[in-house]
Amino acid sequence: MGDVVTIILKRLGLGVVTLFVISVLIFSAVEMLPGDVAEAVLGQGATAETVEAMRLQLGLDQPAPIRYFHWLGGAIQGDFGQSLISSERVSEKIGPRLLNTLFLASYAAVIAVPIAIVLGVIVALLRNTIFDRVANVLTLTSISSPEFFLGYILILYLAVKAPIFPAIASLSPDMTFPDLLYRTFLPALTMVLVVTAHMMRMTRAAIINLLASPYIEMARLKGAPAWKVIVRHALPNAWAPIINVVALNLAYLITGVVLVEVVFVYPGIGQLLVDAVSKRDFPVVQAVCLIFAATFILLNLAADVGAILTNPRLRHPK
Amino acid sequence: MKIKPELMHRLADAARTGKLSRRSFMRNATAAGVTAATATGLWTTHASAEPKRGGTFRWGIHDGNTSDTHDPGTYVTRQQIYLAHQYRSYLTMINSDNTLGPDLATEWSATPDAAEWTFKINDKASFHSGKALTAEDVVASINHHRGDKTTSAAKALLTDVTDVVADDAHTVTIKLGRGNADLPWLMTDYHLAICPANADGSIDWQSGDGSGPYKIESGEFGVRWELSRFDGWHGEGAYFDAVVMLVLNDPNARQTALVTGDVDCVSLVELKTLALLQRSPNIEVDNVPSGAAITMPMFCDTPPFDDVNVRMALKLAIDRQEIIDKIAFGAATMGNDFHLAPVQPFFPADIPQREYDPDQAKSLLKKAGAEGVSVKIHTADSVFSGAVDMCVLYAEQARAAGINIEVVREPSDGYYSDVWLKKAFTAVSWGARPTPDVMFTLAYKSDAAWNESHWQNERFNELLLVAKAELDEAKRAEMYHEMCMLMRDDGGTIIPFFNNFVYAHDKKVQHNADLAASWECDGARAPSRWWFA
Numbered sequence: 001m002g003d004v005v006t007i008i009l010k011r012l013g014l015g016v017v018t019l020f021v022i023s024v025l026i027f028s029a030v031e032m033l034p035g036d037v038a039e040a041v042l043g044q045g046a047t048a049e050t051v052e053a054m055r056l057q058l059g060l061d062q063p064a065p066i067r068y069f070h071w072l073g074g075a076i077q078g079d080f081g082q083s084l085i086s087s088e089r090v091s092e093k094i095g096p097r098l099l100n101t102l103f104l105a106s107y108a109a110v111i112a113v114p115i116a117i118v119l120g121v122i123v124a125l126l127r128n129t130i131f132d133r134v135a136n137v138l139t140l141t142s143i144s145s146p147e148f149f150l151g152y153i154l155i156l157y158l159a160v161k162a163p164i165f166p167a168i169a170s171l172s173p174d175m176t177f178p179d180l181l182y183r184t185f186l187p188a189l190t191m192v193l194v195v196t197a198h199m200m201r202m203t204r205a206a207i208i209n210l211l212a213s214p215y216i217e218m219a220r221l222k223g224a225p226a227w228k229v230i231v232r233h234a235l236p237n238a239w240a241p242i243i244n245v246v247a248l249n250l251a252y253l254i255t256g257v258v259l260v261e262v263v264f265v266y267p268g269i270g271q272l273l274v275d276a277v278s279k280r281d282f283p284v285v286q287a288v289c290l291i292f293a294a295t296f297i298l299l300n301l302a303a304d305v306g307a308i309l310t311n312p313r314l315r316h317p318k
Numbered sequence: 319m320k321i322k323p324e325l326m327h328r329l330a331d332a333a334r335t336g337k338l339s340r341r342s343f344m345r346n347a348t349a350a351g352v353t354a355a356t357a358t359g360l361w362t363t364h365a366s367a368e369p370k371r372g373g374t375f376r377w378g379i380h381d382g383n384t385s386d387t388h389d390p391g392t393y394v395t396r397q398q399i400y401l402a403h404q405y406r407s408y409l410t411m412i413n414s415d416n417t418l419g420p421d422l423a424t425e426w427s428a429t430p431d432a433a434e435w436t437f438k439i440n441d442k443a444s445f446h447s448g449k450a451l452t453a454e455d456v457v458a459s460i461n462h463h464r465g466d467k468t469t470s471a472a473k474a475l476l477t478d479v480t481d482v483v484a485d486d487a488h489t490v491t492i493k494l495g496r497g498n499a500d501l502p503w504l505m506t507d508y509h510l511a512i513c514p515a516n517a518d519g520s521i522d523w524q525s526g527d528g529s530g531p532y533k534i535e536s537g538e539f540g541v542r543w544e545l546s547r548f549d550g551w552h553g554e555g556a557y558f559d560a561v562v563m564l565v566l567n568d569p570n571a572r573q574t575a576l577v578t579g580d581v582d583c584v585s586l587v588e589l590k591t592l593a594l595l596q597r598s599p600n601i602e603v604d605n606v607p608s609g610a611a612i613t614m615p616m617f618c619d620t621p622p623f624d625d626v627n628v629r630m631a632l633k634l635a636i637d638r639q640e641i642i643d644k645i646a647f648g649a650a651t652m653g654n655d656f657h658l659a660p661v662q663p664f665f666p667a668d669i670p671q672r673e674y675d676p677d678q679a680k681s682l683l684k685k686a687g688a689e690g691v692s693v694k695i696h697t698a699d700s701v702f703s704g705a706v707d708m709c710v711l712y713a714e715q716a717r718a719a720g721i722n723i724e725v726v727r728e729p730s731d732g733y734y735s736d737v738w739l740k741k742a743f744t745a746v747s748w749g750a751r752p753t754p755d756v757m758f759t760l761a762y763k764s765d766a767a768w769n770e771s772h773w774q775n776e777r778f779n780e781l782l783l784v785a786k787a788e789l790d791e792a793k794r795a796e797m798y799h800e801m802c803m804l805m806r807d808d809g810g811t812i813i814p815f816f817n818n819f820v821y822a823h824d825k826k827v828q829h830n831a832d833l834a835a836s837w838e839c840d841g842a843r844a845p846s847r848w849w850f851a
Contacts, residue, residue, distance in 0.1 A: 039735040085385040275384035
């Protein structure tokens with residue numbers, strides 16, 4: 001097991017380096033946005049004088065590198081600074097929104113992951129049958145349509161024509177949990193439709209690949225039933241690619257919800273990011289981007305570890 | 319004679335929503351066979367229904383941002399402005415019929431030179447916290463927008479103010495460096511909300527305490543606000559028990575929410591789908607002419623726009639009717655190249671409408687020696703929905719006059735900091751200002767910070783100063799008439815149209831026939847003026 005720990009530590013170190021590089025990229029990208037926060041806050045009502053007064057107040061007169069290290073220093077200690085516009089702590093601002101997004105992502109994941117894997121195994125077994133084709137066409141259609149379009153279609157059929165679910169996922173503080181699940185069903189379903197195809201097709205491909213290997217043939221020859229061939233022999237060896245694609249899609253569920261949040265007016269972190277970019281609220285933009293980057297890095301790390309644990313061969317790299 | 323009740327209800331509906339005046343209602347009703355007495359009865363029972371108390375008004379609003387704040391000096395989004403009109407008060411307000419009325423101030427008067435204004439504050443007014451509202455609060459609230467250190471966007475509005483004094487607990491005097499007859503109108507500006515004063519003369523804008531018709535129960539910027547009626551409000555109205563404001567930035571989400579009954583009213587509807595929305599039986603669309611303008615300023619000091627003939631040719635080369643039909647879907651008032659709309663005070667109704675005349679434009683260009691002139695117009699999708707299309711259409715129309723317009727599509731982000739006031743010919747969207755003086759001072763005075771057309775006209779500047787201090791309305795109207803003519807014929811701004819405010823509500827929501835043109839939803843005061851049937 002010592003090897004595994006070393007590998008994990010190495011990956012973690014690499015993750016930190018990646019995160020650092022990304023932080024530089026984020027900061028420079030934000031710097032390059034046209035216009036600045038003082039002008040964005042004051043809007044059309046800005047005059048040269050008031051813009052100058054606001055820039056001084058916000059410390060925007062300092063050179064970029066100084067502001068960068070100031071920010072990084074804080075971020076390492078978990079302090080993302082103050083919002084330039086509302087002077088709230090960024091962490092307080094992001095906290096509840098991040099929870100909302102994580103809730104929606106988990107909601108979608110709990111539905112999507114089991115469906116995708118079970119469906120993937122079934123279509124692998126029934127490959128080239130009508131069922132396989134229909135499943136493929138449906139999931140490919142849903143993955144090829146933009147999220148907002150899927151969202152609108154769901155709204156049209158499940159909220160307007162047949163008023164079963166609410167069209168806007170607006171949350172209020174006094175909601176019960178079942179209420180919450182009901183209110184956020186349509187955005188969650190949209191996310192399910194978006195990520196299922198990818199995971200299902202990867203599962204199908206991995207299983208089909210394995211079904212052609214000699215040891216599966218051996219298992220069949222010795223008379224093992226079909227489900228046993230899959231569950232006992234094929235699946236354990238297919239976990240690595242499946243875990244990878246699941247992790248990738250989980251990360252997407254957290255970072256890629258921006259459009260879905262806009263369509264359903266869901267108060268998540270994506271909506272916060274859009275707002276912050278349009279107002280040039282640098283600390284918020286930077287913090288959210290950093291959280292997104294960390295999500296990807298962590299989930300990739302988890303996928304790697306998962307793959308190593310399920311496949312002993314990977315623990316002994318040549 | 320048999321009367322069709324259905325017809326009568328339709329007439330009453332039309333009357334109630336302002337499509338029919340009382341007089342036409344009576345005429346139509348009597349023509350349909352109803353006696354005058356019955357018609358009067360119908361008018362009072364149907365057309366001018368008595369407001370009723372009760373219910374929760376769910377209001378889907380556009381243009382709200384997570385990073386908005388309560389600071390009145392940085393108000394810029396509709397969320398901030400609408401919210402302010404519910405939980406805060408102003409000295410004065412614009413009534414539903416676009417006249418000026420009292421809010422916190424019960425009366426006001428000026429010295430003959432209009433350089434000193436005294437406002438009497440309603441002694442019934444108090445903050446939601448229970449603290450009485452006094453002159454000190456008003457002084458501090460106005461001073462929030464003045465001085466060197468202020469970051470308020472309203473600073474430019476108050477440059478003439480030299481001092482704000484509390485004469486006693488309920489009297490405030492505002493002293494000006496020079497006369498301004500419009501000061502009571504200026505006090506309706508959305509920035510100038512009255513907040514509680516701190517001991518040091520600053521204001522407490524952070525706490526969300528106010529003196530408006532509704533008090534904040536809970537809320538989050540960019541998401542939703544829950545308000546409840548404030549029983550100690552000094553004004554009349556506030557018929558709803560509670561108001562929920564939902565930020566619905568996506569036009570589709572707004573429309574769907576209204577159709578599915580998730581909200582009772584939305585503040586803005588997409589013009590492209592207006593016809594579809596109007597077919598919905600439970601929804602009523604309000605299409606209200608406003609003073610909000612679309613302008614196309616040209617730098618008067620930059621060739622080829624430095625020649626008045628070229629400017630005039632460009633003004634003649636635009637077919638406003640076609641633009642209103644195709645871009646604004648009819649929801650607009652035609653512009654006449656002066657920045658004053660028919661719904662605003664001092665509108666000079668007798669100035670003839672400028673028509674599309676490519677031939678005359680051609681001959682003017684010939685006179686200027688600029689035949690076949692090529693210009694670039696800069697625009698962006700964010701200016702207004704259809705801004706780029708409008709410029710492309712204009713380019714097509716101008717071709718008939720031999721003018722070659724290249725449409726440059728700029729990024730929406732940062733348009734007002736990187737393109738507007740920097741490029742020589744742009745498309746711009748303006749919110750309505752309460753009086754001609756405010757608008758002219760902001761964007762047409764020679765040294766105005768936002769003189770978007772770099773227009774210099776001595777006579778105009780002179781008149782602007784004189785008119786500002788003139789308390790005689792007839793004399794002022796004459797001066798504004800002349801100024802409008804100057805803008806129209808010498809100025810550097812094409813004004814194709816004033817866009818209507820188009821919003822919609824469920825039929826169970828009722829309002830009076832008049833709707834204020836200062837903001838969407840009856841001057842942003844729908845929650846205190848409207849009611850449930």
